[in-house]
Amino acid sequence: MKKFFATLGLSLLLVVPSISTAVAVAEGTSTGSDSSSDDSTTLTEAQKTEMNARLEKQKAEFKVKLAAAEKIKIELKCTAAQGLVNSVRGRIKGIETSRSEVYKNVVNHLTDLSAKLKAKNVDTTSLDADIAVLKTKIATFNTDLATYKQAVTDLVAVGCKQDPDGFKAALLAARTDLDKVKKDAEDVRSYITGTIKPLLVQIRNQVEKDDSPTSEGSTN
């Protein structure tokens, strides 16, 4: 019986850490695979179908119908161009992360200030309305950024030699979406600097005004 328990204990000592490690590693790789699949340009059949549908739509939208000479030119140079676009695609992910962090901080600062102003019985109706508008603009930016990201992904993934028209349409779509995202970002910035910051100046004056009678009263 002693031998039985000795064997049992030894087996547990050996097996438990190995199984726990294996499960933990499996858990880690399963979560990691989700993020890696986002970077991959290898498309599934369903993704290819979706991409082709987008490309056809873009061809119609931008009325892409290349001449034979232009097709040959694209076929010769598009593979190298796709390599450059792929590096831009890598940078977009970083931009997405940093932008979302910046905008989140801005909204958090304003929301905290609004709460403090409410605690001081200062009217925050305008500030709350501006925060809501800002959130809408940020949401628009995020949506357009996702579209832009998709357009760039399509531009990298399209079989440019087989479908020069599709490559050209994806390129035009990427340019258009880039302009849109840039305008969204500028819109957010201008709204903060042109609307919210002046409002903060007004609020500061209000707070200063509210503070001055009490301070005068306390001195008298």
Next chain:
Amino acid sequence: MDDQPNNTPSIDGITPPAKPIEAQPTLNPAPDNTIQTPSSTEPVSPPDSANVPAIGDTIATDTTPNPATPTPAEASVPNLASAPKKKKPVVAIIVAIVIALGLGAATVFLYMKYSRNSNSSNTSGTSQQASNTITPATISDVDQASKQLDTSLAQADDNKDFAATAFSDQTLGL
């Protein structure tokens, strides 16, 4: 009764073969009956020592096991004794694996549950703290908020992040 085996009629005048006759001592119940069931009228007396060995001999020759070759019962005893000794480690290892699988799964489950709970409790805790410890705004709070907006916006460079030339024909070499 003693005459019965000898009275079997011979077919075609040939005497029966020797085999049945040799088998008689074991098959013939006559000697056993005379010894084992004495008549009730006669007093019970110990069996004659001369008869007992004769009967015993016939029994002994049939039932006594040969010491050189073990009986099936004897052969099975060492098997029963040795079988658990061989199975014990295997059973222990199987039990250990089952327990380990259970422990491993429970550990991972608890870890995942704890990490999720800690995340949610941290976020809810900070929001609760924030709501509980809101101090009325001062001028410096407003100034600080304004500065933080400037700092945040300075971190994002629109022209760099969304350069219009990123997809120009010149940049891409088209």
